Amino acid sequence: MDLQYDSAHKILRETAERFLSEKYDFRTFRKTVDSDAGYSPDVWATFAEMGWLAMPFSEEDGGLGGGAVEVAILMECFGKNLVVEPYLASVVLGGGLIATLGTPAQKAELLGPLVEGKTKLAFAHDNRAPTKATLRGNDYVIAGAKAAVLSAPMADTLLVSATLTNGTTGVFVVPVTSSGLVLRPYRSVDGNRLADIELTDVFVPGPALLGGNGDATQAIAAVIDRAIAAMSSDAVGAMSAMVTQTIEYTKMRVQFGQPLSKFQLLAHRMVDMRVAEEEARASCLLATLSLDGPADRRTRAVSGAKAKIGRNSRFVAQQAIQTHGAIGTTEELPLGAFAKRCLAYEIMFGSTREHLRRYSAVIADPALASAGLLLEPASA
Amino acid sequence: MDLSLTQDDIKFRDEVRAFLKDAVPPDMKRSQALTTGFSSEPEVAAGFHKSLVKKGWSVPSWPRQYGGTEWTPVQSYIFDTECARAGAPIYNGAGQRMVGPVLLKYGTDAQKQKYLPGIVSGDDHWAQGYSEPGSGSDLASLKTRAISDGDDYIVNGQKIWTTFGHKSNRLFALVRTSTEGKRQEGISFILLEMNTPGITVRPIVGNGGDHEFNEVFFDNVRVPKSGRIGEENKGWEVAKYLLEFERGGALQAGRVRAQFTKLVKLVQARCPDDQAVISKLAELGTDLDAMEMIDISTLSALQSGANPGPVSSLLKLRWSQLRQDISELAVDAIGADALKFIPERPLFESLQLPPDEEEMLTQTPRYLNFRAYTILGGTSEIQTGILAKAMLGL
Numbered sequence: 001m002d003l004q005y006d007s008a009h010k011i012l013r014e015t016a017e018r019f020l021s022e023k024y025d026f027r028t029f030r031k032t033v034d035s036d037a038g039y040s041p042d043v044w045a046t047f048a049e050m051g052w053l054a055m056p057f058s059e060e061d062g063g064l065g066g067g068a069v070e071v072a073i074l075m076e077c078f079g080k081n082l083v084v085e086p087y088l089a090s091v092v093l094g095g096g097l098i099a100t101l102g103t104p105a106q107k108a109e110l111l112g113p114l115v116e117g118k119t120k121l122a123f124a125h126d127n128r129a130p131t132k133a134t135l136r137g138n139d140y141v142i143a144g145a146k147a148a149v150l151s152a153p154m155a156d157t158l159l160v161s162a163t164l165t166n167g168t169t170g171v172f173v174v175p176v177t178s179s180g181l182v183l184r185p186y187r188s189v190d191g192n193r194l195a196d197i198e199l200t201d202v203f204v205p206g207p208a209l210l211g212g213n214g215d216a217t218q219a220i221a222a223v224i225d226r227a228i229a230a231m232s233s234d235a236v237g238a239m240s241a242m243v244t245q246t247i248e249y250t251k252m253r254v255q256f257g258q259p260l261s262k263f264q265l266l267a268h269r270m271v272d273m274r275v276a277e278e279e280a281r282a283s284c285l286l287a288t289l290s291l292d293g294p295a296d297r298r299t300r301a302v303s304g305a306k307a308k309i310g311r312n313s314r315f316v317a318q319q320a321i322q323t324h325g326a327i328g329t330t331e332e333l334p335l336g337a338f339a340k341r342c343l344a345y346e347i348m349f350g351s352t353r354e355h356l357r358r359y360s361a362v363i364a365d366p367a368l369a370s371a372g373l374l375l376e377p378a379s380a
Numbered sequence: 381m382d383l384s385l386t387q388d389d390i391k392f393r394d395e396v397r398a399f400l401k402d403a404v405p406p407d408m409k410r411s412q413a414l415t416t417g418f419s420s421e422p423e424v425a426a427g428f429h430k431s432l433v434k435k436g437w438s439v440p441s442w443p444r445q446y447g448g449t450e451w452t453p454v455q456s457y458i459f460d461t462e463c464a465r466a467g468a469p470i471y472n473g474a475g476q477r478m479v480g481p482v483l484l485k486y487g488t489d490a491q492k493q494k495y496l497p498g499i500v501s502g503d504d505h506w507a508q509g510y511s512e513p514g515s516g517s518d519l520a521s522l523k524t525r526a527i528s529d530g531d532d533y534i535v536n537g538q539k540i541w542t543t544f545g546h547k548s549n550r551l552f553a554l555v556r557t558s559t560e561g562k563r564q565e566g567i568s569f570i571l572l573e574m575n576t577p578g579i580t581v582r583p584i585v586g587n588g589g590d591h592e593f594n595e596v597f598f599d600n601v602r603v604p605k606s607g608r609i610g611e612e613n614k615g616w617e618v619a620k621y622l623l624e625f626e627r628g629g630a631l632q633a634g635r636v637r638a639q640f641t642k643l644v645k646l647v648q649a650r651c652p653d654d655q656a657v658i659s660k661l662a663e664l665g666t667d668l669d670a671m672e673m674i675d676i677s678t679l680s681a682l683q684s685g686a687n688p689g690p691v692s693s694l695l696k697l698r699w700s701q702l703r704q705d706i707s708e709l710a711v712d713a714i715g716a717d718a719l720k721f722i723p724e725r726p727l728f729e730s731l732q733l734p735p736d737e738e739e740m741l742t743q744t745p746r747y748l749n750f751r752a753y754t755i756l757g758g759t760s761e762i763q764t765g766i767l768a769k770a771m772l773g774l
């Protein structure tokens with residue numbers, strides 16, 4: 001058991017924090033959110049230069065061989081600085097699916113341009129209507145509809161999940177320019193971009209199916225859990241920013257002849273907020289370190305984190321707003337954007353309540369409920 | 381970074397499990413399961429203590445030369461967790477975890493020789509005399525007076541909330557030896573024999589029906605100065621050092637998880653379709669995971685020599701809350717059974733029912749008694765105040 005960040009982790013965190021605090025302030029965020037593209041190509045290119053887009057992929061796949069911890073560090077910094085570039089969709093989900101499912105040829109073809117920042121991916125998974133893929137000659141024909149696909153409006157390539165004729169699930173590489181593909185883009189409450197997608201007889205060649213004919217269901221679930229862990233780090237970053245900004249604000253704001261921070265009620269409330277943040281950070285680390293563990297432990301950790309962080313982030317956001325008074329209810333301060341980011345976190349990839357149910361189902365097994373968090377060496 | 385135990389850890393865990401199998405026989409386990417107070421009955425704990433002594437594990441957190449084991453933080457965690465899983469009694473808290481560390485740090489050689497062996501063997505039972513009727517959170521306002529008389533002090537005054545004062549042969553206490561200067565600078569830390577003439581103990585029964593704490597009155601009690609720890613008027617520093625151990629120190633995750641696991645089973649047996657209870661249960665599970673993770677992170681920091689910071693107050697806040705929440709949901713889960721109240725204590729003597737019926741009768745007293753967790757050892761408000769300073773810089 002070792003839960004100490006090593007020096008490479010610390011350097012990564014410092015580098016990311018320095019870059020973002022210099023180059024990605026609240027104005028940059030607003031400008032980016034209001035731009036047509038919804039992200040900054042320059043910032044994305046810098047992410048590539050920094051090696052961040054290559055972070056989680058193995059060296060043989062052209063990556064840096066980092067793991068979930070490195071991704072978590074970056075995501076926490078992204079959350080703290082309101083980054084809206086499509087890291088989660090493109091690198092964690094898209095790249096993650098290719099790295100997990102893809103054949104060597106597919107990995108070589110798709111991961112290279114991704115880590116260089118030349119292409120961006122999005123994962124079209126949640127169905128609006130059943131999505132099916134049928135083999136016609138050497139091609140697949142995909143038809144169906146997808147909902148709320150994160151970062152699809154800025155993606156070059158979609159990874160589309162579809163039911164195959166034999167009833168299993170496959171993931172297809174589909175260029176956004178494919179005929180028969182219609183994107184309806186919209187903004188998410190937190191400034192990200194989403195799209196609903198319709199697929200009307202979209203033709204893709206046979207090799208567009210990631211990894212051949214094995215069922216992708218398990219792999220998809222694993223990659224989504226990975227994304228939830230990553231997104232949880234982002235939420236922890238946002239929570240931490242809200243707590244810090246609330247403390248700073250109450251030190252500065254004077255009422256009744258003294259800074260608000262001198263009132264015990266507010267000081268104690270801010271301790272509760274910080275404690276909620278620390279709990280969230282702990283849950284998040286548990287999820288991050290459980291991704292490669294046994295499946296039931298992974299579910300307990302990931303759904304537990306989503307449910308716990310959802311609840312705690314809501315608490316922190318609401319208390320932060322209340323403690324700021326009227327200004328907290330506006331768009332003027334970063335606080336408003338952080339609160340919206342946490343709201344989006346709660347909804348995406350399964351709501352707080354859905355994950356609480358999933359957690360509930362796993363711990364119904366007393367063996368799991370009673371198991372501590374440390375793992376047997378064999379299963380770790 | 382990883383969450384995995386090493387092969388050595390597993391070997392150690394198996395050794396602890398094997399030990400507990402013999403050291404916690406079924407009747408002891410039942411007695412502990414039917415204990416509704418926040419500590420174990422000393423009579424129940426005594427049997428367990430004996431086995432620990434035989435194994436050399438009765439004061440694991442101490443240095444080896446005084447009978448300790450010098451386990452790694454992970455080993456201590458494994459030991460505490462396994463004890464909780466096995467339903468072992470909680471033993472010797474005030475001796476091992478409070479006055480022991482104080483003696484080790486501030487005691488003279490003569491004091492160590494006199495007092496430590498009785499803690500190791502379990503022959504001595506210690507009680508803590510800090511609180512007074514007028515001095516709770518504001519402990520430094522304490523008034524129990526010790527006046528110098530040659531080689532002795534003459535002590536007059538009163539302590540209150542003295543846990544197991546009625547079952548202890550020794551007491552460590554804070555007394556006022558000076559009324560000049562700052563309040564903190566007139567306090568001394570002294571050790572007393574409970575059978576000294578002039579000491580009277582009066583019981584206070586908790587709302588859950590258990591007699592755990594007491595009032596202790598001092599009427600011209602003669603205490604040799606050789607029983608003073610540290611210098612005269614320097615007892616405040618000693619007292620604060622002890623509080624560090626009382627608050628965080630003891631790993632709680634294992635105990636809370638054992639309590640939680642029982643609740644999971646209780647809910648499944650009693651109200652498996654009550655969605656409100658099920659959903660609250662799951663929330664508590666996620667709270668517990670977060671708390672245990674903070675606990676383990678602290679271990680990891682200690683293990684690598686880093687300073688874990690003001691986390692003991694944070695952990696105290698969270699575990700005390702969780703133990704209350706779990707006991708509260710247990711009462712919600714059993715419906716009208718929560719009304720039945722058996723006033724006789726201990727329950728393991730007064731009851732003779734099927735195990736699940738017996739367990740039912742512990743829920744309400746436990747819920748009532750567990751209200752104490754957010755008060756004892758520094759209230760939640762006091763811990764929050766500490767964190768406001770230490771963690772937020774306010």
Ligand SMILES: Cc1cc2nc3c(=O)[nH]c(=O)nc-3n(C[C@H](O)[C@H](O)[C@H](O)COP(=O)(O)OP(=O)(O)OC[C@H]3O[C@@H](n4cnc5c(N)ncnc54)[C@H](O)[C@@H]3O)c2cc1C
Nearest residue numbers: 508509510511516517541542543752755756757759761762
């Ligand atoms: C089960 C149990 C066992 C105990 N065992 C022992 C023992 O063995 N030996 C011993 O010496 N003592 C013992 N105690 C006493 C314990 O240490 C005190 O109860 C505790 O320090 C609080 O003091 P009090 O009860 O007088 O409450 P008070 O200090 O009167 O507090 C009352 C309320 O006011 C709040 N409050 C106080 N000051 C502040 C402030 N500055 N800001 C905000 N809120 C404040 C408190 O948090 C609490 O909610 C025990 C207590 C319990 C419940």
